[in-house]
Amino acid sequence: MAQTLREAIKPKAELTRSESLELIARVLGCKNWNVLSAAVQAAGGTAQNSEPQEVLLDAAVLDRYVGFYELAEHGVMTIRRADGRLVSRLTGQPDVPLFAESSKRFFAKIVDAQISFVTDVSGVAQSLVLHQNGLDIPMPRIDADRARRIEQQLTQKLSSNRPSPGTEAALRRLIDGLRTGEPGYDAMTEMVANATRQQLPALHKEISxxxxxxxxxxxxxxxxxVDVYLVQHERRPLYWRISLDGRGAISTAWVAPGL
Known part of the structure; x- marks a missing residue:
């Protein structure tokens, strides 16, 4: 099973949304996502999160949020206006329409994520915060030239398909720290350090x-x-996604079962 999944994702190192749902279902012991969804609904739950009520905003308000926002030096969140709504696009990913739930907070329907804009006194956005997977990810606003440079660098890395220097060594140190229960928070960005503190009991258990x-x-x-690694442990494999910022601190770290 591990070999089958590894070969399936190796050419692109990414899972589509449908593939991710199937993986979640298999991790939870169900044959496929349809079976898991039916089980959740039968238990009185729902496989989809309830959505907030959409409010309509004037184009003048939306235009204050249009622009480019930097994600940890290795990605850009582009916000544009189309058909009376905002549309977001993270580097290398498809467009995600956004729906306003207030004058500064928006939600997506095709992914479980929300965006809040931080504005100046005139109402123009200076940064945004992406709320996803239990994390609050701040992104400062940047100009078009910097956004273009970041995306060009990312395109070059995707084309090379080579790991960034230092990511494997950083991953080894991270795994050792999680195993002992003492990860090196000073080797992480503030966002990753905060998330690791919150999830340390679960991460320590999984690695152990x-x-x-x-x-x-x-x-x-x-x-x-992000660099994707397959880590073969004594009892089961795990997939890791990791990236470093310009100072060498861990700016992204995700782990998933390697079935």
Whole structure:
């Protein structure tokens, strides 16, 4: 099973939304997403989060948010206006329409995410905060030239499909720290450090149950320029996505089962 999944994602190092749903279902012991969805609904729940009520905003208000926002030096969130709504696009990903729930907060329907804009006294956005997967990810506003440079660098990395220097070593240190329960927070960005503190009990348990590291293999470059690694542990494999900022601090770190 591990070999099958590894070969399936190796050419692109990314899973589509439907593939991700199928993976979640299999991790939870269901045959496929339809089976899991039916089980959730039968239990009185729902497989989709309820959406807030949309409010309509004037074009003049929306235009104050249009622009480019930087994601940890390796991605750009582009916000534009189309058909009376805002549309977001993170580097390397498709457009995501946004729906206003207030004058400064927006939600997506095709992904479970929200965006809040931080404005100056005139109402023009100076930054945004992406709320997703339990994290609040700040992104400062940048000009078009910097956005273009960041996206060009990312395009070059995706084309090369090579790991960034230092990511494997940083991953090894991170895994060791999670196993001992003492990750090096000073080697992380503030956002990653805060998220790691919140999730440390679960991460420590997962790494401990997986066992010692036998090997680490680079799989490819994923969306946003993150490096994807397959870590073979004594008892089960895990996939890691990791990136470093310009100072060498861990700016992205995600782990998922390697079925």
């Amino acid at each position: 149950e997986a066992g010692g590291v036998r090997s680490i293999e680079f799989v490819g470059v994923g969306n946003g320029g």
